[in-house]
Amino acid sequence: MNKTRTAALAALALALPAAAACGGDDGGGVTLRYAFWDDNQRPALEAMIAAFNEDHPDIEVELEQNPWDDYWPGLDSRFAAEDAPDVFWNHVSRFPTYADNGVLLPITDYIEEDGLDTSIYPEDLYASWQFEGDQYGLPKDWDSIGLVYRLDALEAAGIDPATVNDLEWNPADGGTYVEFLQKLTVDANGENALSPDFDPENVVQYGTAMASSTGQTDWWNYAVQNGCSLQTEPWGDYAIDAPECVEAIQFTADLYNRWHVAVPAESTNQPNGGVPGDYVVPGQAATTLDGSWMLGFYRDGLEPGTWAVADNPSGPVGSGTVINGLSNAIYAGTEHPDEAWALVEFLGSEEAQSIATEMGSVWPGVSSLNQGFADYWAGEGIDVHGFQAAAEGTTTGYPLSMNDAAFGTAALDEFNQVWLGQKDAQDAAEAVVEIANAE
Amino acid sequence: MQTLHDTESRSEPVGAHRPLRRRRRREAVEAYGMLAPSIIGFAVFLIAPIAVVAVLSLYDWNLLSDPEFIGLENYRDLAGDERALQSIGNTFYYVLLNIPVQTALALLLALALNAKIKARNAFRVIYVLPWMAMPVALGVIWRWVFDPAYGALNRFLEVFGVDGASWLTDSAWAMPVIASVNVWQYTGYTMLFFLAGLQAIPAQLYEAADVDGASAPYRFFKITLPLLRPAMLFVLITSVIGSFQVFDTIHVMTAGGPAGSTATLNYQIYLESFTQRNAGYASMLAVILFAIIAVITLAQVSFFRKRTTYDFS
CATH class of the missing domain: 3.40.190.10 (Periplasmic binding protein-like II)
Structure with a gap:
């Protein structure tokens, strides 16, 4: 009994430094948590993150998936615990409350510093992530x-x-x-x-x-x-x-x-x-x-x-x-705002979104890629122009x-x-x- | 060094006193040391959260920004909150559907499986199996079973020409269905305690009763039931508390619907806190639930305490 306990304590003592090392920034590496809800899109997200890591090998991105109905309660409780994922999918219906309560990181300055060309997004899609003069996310996609x-x-x-x-x-x-x-x-x-x-x-x-x-x-x-x-x-x-x-x-x-x-x-x-x-x-x-x-x-x-x-x-x-669209948003309390911005900037780029469209995942936030999405589905024998036609006609969005x-x-x-x-x-x-x- | 006002030691020999006291102190330190993990766990994971919830019940908090102190407003708002009041009623309804049936069935099963029947041990295991499975997984499977159009139950009833109900979307059926699923799940577990209680009853009492020519019902009501009282107290207290706190089965089977008819108080706490972001108001409901359970548990304990228990050890 005593021997067992000594052995267990010794094992714990040995494990502690190892556990501490995992949580630290050894070697300058950063781990970002990226939360989303639609598991159908996981392959596209993984492909985009792989491309992101080519330029940022020191930033590890962990995917956290929860289905829609559990996603929001989970996110809210982690805002309360000040332990929310660094980057997450945001939705128009939740956006006003989140922006108003200061849980989203404004990215206006980052966009200016990097001289980001935001005209690649449809104007209203881009503007739907603005609140009181600040931008709070880059368009990830649109849907109809x-x-x-x-x-x-x-x-x-x-x-x-x-x-x-x-x-x-x-x-x-x-x-x-x-x-x-x-x-x-x-x-x-x-x-x-x-x-x-x-x-x-x-x-x-x-x-x-x-x-x-x-x-x-x-x-x-x-x-x-x-x-x-x-x-x-x-x-x-x-x-x-x-x-x-x-x-x-x-x-x-x-x-x-x-x-x-x-x-x-x-x-x-x-x-x-x-x-x-x-x-x-x-x-x-x-x-x-x-x-x-x-x-x-x-x-x-x-x-x-x-x-x-x-x-x-x-x-x-x-x-x-x-018609609706999602954005990638950054948690205001993130410990790695610069790395999180690097990820959001990449996910909003033509390079990243072309990966998703070529896999037929979602209509892209970047307008010039729409044809790529339609082409993928034409290759599968599905004419998806109905979605586009619908989006250009009379539409309503989330309130x-x-x-x-x-x-x-x-x-x-x-x-x-x-x-x-x-x-x-x-x-x-x-x-x-x-x-x-x-x- | 002995002093006069050391009253404790007067009856003891001088030499024996100090080592004894030191030993006692050392024992106390050791005892508390060993208790420490559980005391710390109890304080951190039970006492502290209860205190936090009690304090939060006085605040308005949306989880996202800082809480705002509002005194007893949450408690005052409860009076006009139909859904919350309905959920309190739903909770009592559920407990009344659940506990009597579950307890009676568990007792019957325990009696049957205490008798010398074939494959007794296999049956004991089979009846406990539902309790060992995950409630959420079971809830999902039961939801499929009770699906009115595609579920196994209505397909089965069809064979006999019976038109099955819309079990989970009919407000008259939904709660009884959920209660029956939980009865199915927990009866085997409850049975274990009755079984242990039955096995603790000395056989000679029944032998003596046989000699006196006592009938089976007489033996049950005069020997078995009174001697099961400790087991009954334990079973009722734990299962009533568990029943008041039902959540998982409801979450996966009906999500509180239709029209809030299966939203128990515990489910209402979840809805207020995590879909409406009213964490302060939800904390108030949690305090109310705590108070209800405390009162009912104390009532049960005092009811059983007044009655005789028998000790054969």
Whole structure:
């Protein structure tokens, strides 16, 4: 017993200096922690970091991945502990609160000192990371929403893929879009949702799958296509109780409960349901509205030539989509601000982003590389210009507000009930607005 | 050197006193030395966080910038916070669904597995297995099982022509489903304590009862149950506390939904702190949860203390 204890103590004593050495800056090397949430993009990030290390062999970059729903609580608690990752993916919805509370490092001076050419980014994408006169990040990418569909499902339903780009919906009778989804919703007896013998309780393939913890890939798109603005103005009040918004929310609920063309909300409601792709890949849904960042997911899950991307449907006021972008930001409390800037500067460069686009990872923040991304996907047999066309048309972004947390939680909570058919769209929208505008 | 006011030593021989005292002191030092790791751990990881939470409950803190002292405002706000009050109700509902069923099942299992049946040890292991698995992993699997469209349960019910419910998205079903998952998970573990308690009951009591011609129910209620009282006290106190603190199963199965119907107080603390960034308000809720558990635990202890225990050692 005593011998064992002595041995253990000796081992500890020997291990201590070794452990201390790991934490120190021996040899001038610096370790940066880089946090992100989308594991699909890990290969591209690793490739970019490998390129970064060619010029900066003394800076080691550790990747820290947490899925979206855990990413933000984790980041917040590490801000509180003053131990946040040096560099991290930032999102428009969280940006105002973070900038306002001083947890982001302003990079305005670095940009000036290095004479960085910021005209390589689209102007609004670059400007979306400004707060009170300072720049707080460089654009990493941009994204929009498109209609992802399975060619085999369309073929089985006798639908010509050429017609998919011109679908239209309206809140009254659903339009050609709902008819399209009805044809693709098939029950166990092979009857589709247009048939009088259709059994909605026994569906083997749904027309669409909707699963979004914010609305970005479901009802926000119908909202913009119906003329709804989520806010009165940027930084203004939430306005989703306006009639055109409630109508879009009701239309989304109708896809579940009136037309029975969407995978039931009992399965898809967030945060615990699957992502839309989880239903499209195994064939439980024939189409979905999904983000450009998910293309790799479908490429990896489906055989080439069995799926494609089309334009979003058009609503009563035209087509439209949600557009968004991420940035790489630096933690204000980092011990290595210069090294962190070196990494962010590189990740924002044409050199780094061309690596990501050539892997088909995401649409790049650097405008000149858009074609490279489209070319990669053309090589895979997928025409992704729909995403670009959508981005150039009518778009909406994430609301800009300090009350994002209250809005996001209330909206998910209330609209989950609407999707389940347990609550009226108008009541839910009013409840959300009341909570989100209260603070 | 002996002095008059050294009262302690008057009854002892002069020679024996000083070494004894020195030895006692040395023993005390050694004892505290050995206790030190656990005392330090207790202070750093339990007492300090509790104190910090109590203090934080008086602050408004968004985790990102400096906390602001607001006195008892968080406590006053609780009165008008429907979701928080609902979560307190949800917590009691969950505990009432969970504890009686779990305790009764565990006791029945312990009785069965205390009898001389075939493969008894194998069964004992099998029933404890759920407790050994990770609650989060189990929660994910149960969520699949209870999925209304693609889940195994409703597919199974279909075979008998039964239309399964939307277990986790129907506010009437969600909490009973979560409670039953936790009953399934913890019954085996609880059973272990009853089993140990049963094995500590001397066999001659039952032999004597047999001689007197006592019936099986009579033996159970007059011998087994009273003698299981220490085990029962332990089981109830630990499982009630654990039940009030349920989090992981809820987080992965329903995330507190639908409409907050499965958000227990512990889950509400998480939501307030980590999705709403109201760390001060969440700390207040944690203090409330602590107070509720403390009161209920003290009540249980005093209930059991009033009753006789038997010592056969």
